Amino acid sequence: MNIQKIIDRRKLDEKMPDLPWYVQQFMDYKLPDLSPSTLLEYVRDYEAFFSWLRSEGLSAGDTNAQVTLEELETLHMDSITGFRLFLSTKSEGSNSRITISRKLSSLRSLFHYLSQIAEDENFYPLLKRNIMAKVEIKRVHKPKDTAAKLKGKILEEDELLEFIGYIYEGYGQDLANNKQALYSYELNKERDACIASLILNSGLRVSEIVNLNIDDLDINNKLLYVYRKGNNDETFKTPVYFREQSKDDLTLYLSLRHTRYRAPKKEKALFVARPNGSTEGKRMTKRAIQAMIIKYAKRFGKPYLTVHKLRHSFATDYYLQNDIYKTKEQLGHASTETTEVYAHLTDKTMSQAIERRIETRTDSAD
Template identity: 40%
Template sequence: MRNQNKQESFKKLQALLNELPWYVEEYINHKLRKLSTASLFNYCHDYKIFFNWMIAEQLWNGSMKDIPLERLEQMTVLEVESFLNYLHYQLDNKELTVNRKLSALKSLFNYLQNIAETPDLKPYIHRNVMAKIEFNEIKESMETRANKMEGKILLGDEYEKFRLFVAHDYGEINKENKKVYNFYQLNKERDTAIISLILGSGLRLSELVGLDLDDIDFSKYCARVIRKGNKEQFVFFSRTAMADLQDYLSVRTIKYKVDKNNKSLFVSAPMGPKGTTRRLTARAVEKLVEKYAAAFGKPALSVHKLRHSFATRYHQEINDVPKLRRQLGHSSIQTTMIYTHIKNDDLKMAVDKMDMPIEQDE
């Protein structure tokens, strides 16, 4: 199933590349082993915005696919600054988004100047205007970002309260609504396992939905995931997450009528005329988190905020940034450092005590 998803993502990327100049495809192929297809798709989307802007501003009279290298080499600083202003003021992109799109362009132009070679070993372009363009200065400090995040994540006893809400309380408050209640009864073990796994590991959404049954190591409490850059890594998760996952797996085949060849860990209810059970999509997970978060009284809570909740708790209890960086799969330790700025004085249990005392009853 994972291979099928990768193939579908690759097809979408190829379809977008067919609209872009030949040198963009060459650059993407150069990056294909290093970055995920999702990241490269975003790059191509950014390039499409840039090239469409060039045509709209009459900087090129012709189709996007035919924009030559010579035109890129002749780009002026004023033209690029005009494009960045267009992103900021007309498309209403925030400074971070403008920086991301500028970074994509810088990477492409750097490839054309310093890596790609003509048959006679000359660079594709000699002049790189993007090297002269500086990123927007982001004035927001880590403390400010942390303070904004703090009100949107689970802190203290909210962590376990939210898990229990998904596992039990949501059904109790919706008993009178038969349609909602029956749908909840069908999916409660699966949904609890999803929430518990994110809260007990900090997995990304893409990593979670990409899991197969064979990726779970039940003896070591870890999961094999493919992280950004197509890197394989084993990520540990809590005993509570394991217990909730086993509860879900005990009903997965019966409740979802799963074919033995379907190795997807999280699946949706049978759909369509043939009653096909499919891998749960990222959007479906987002929607179920939104549903429970709104009912819980924290509508700002999202899948990514659950990941932040795990990271905050981990840091407060373990206080080991390098280990947290590895657990979250961050490429830069600076990204992980934000969790050192979130204040949460009422946390008292260590990460391996976050679990309910399930062993004590045995």
């Protein structure tokens, strides 16, 4: 059972009544093919768009659920241009070009469904005119651009070990005068270090960490069985290897899991937390793990470090010893295009090409 998927599906169901009926129909159409997490992103994009339509007087609806198909049909290109401008300049924080492109893609998917796939009772398209078909969305998420943004914002070489070591000891030294924070730290440091170690030694996503059960761990063979992103087969878990260091960190955490967190036998989660006032441990949430890494990263002197950047840190380090195809499989990428980020981050491809050129010249001279 994919726990994170269940949580995201619950959130998706909670949001549905606040959206127009045709969006709910679109979600039902997409659900077999896309994860609830992806659909939640779609929903957030639609919420922003419908709220903007109402604020601009382009919809007479009092709520997002009341935005009509007729109002979507009568939108002009100026309206879409205005929404794009709103996304790039809104006061609470402008979106990056990549984020704007993704939001427009979400809208285009909805409009395409309404105009090309969905039908009314007379077999006519639900949407007679599709303004989003005129919108050109340029590809801006290029591996080289992503790599440039990650430069200097991931852990490199010895920093991987130093960060784990900091969670074990350094953070506690920095908290010496804060007894309340120190108590929580002493309770959780082995678990927290183990989570960071596992990401930095396997490249797992935070959702994959959250979903891990004790039974998914084969510690002797340094293997984990995980639900991979994009795989909707609930009966199959992908085997993922982790490095030797995580074996020691996992062994230490497991020796403390029951006594520290008092997790009941029915709780199968590998990583658990015991909330204040609770007598039993329960599965950690994605948000708790994300906040935990940020907390340590700030004190470590890397305030830009996140769970996902830990994954990038592992991937960059792993790619230095392996080819792009092995890196792709280890990370669970759908294509090598995503994995190309690490080629740009390490400049490995270019350096290898130069070395081969030098070797060729040397051989020719001989």
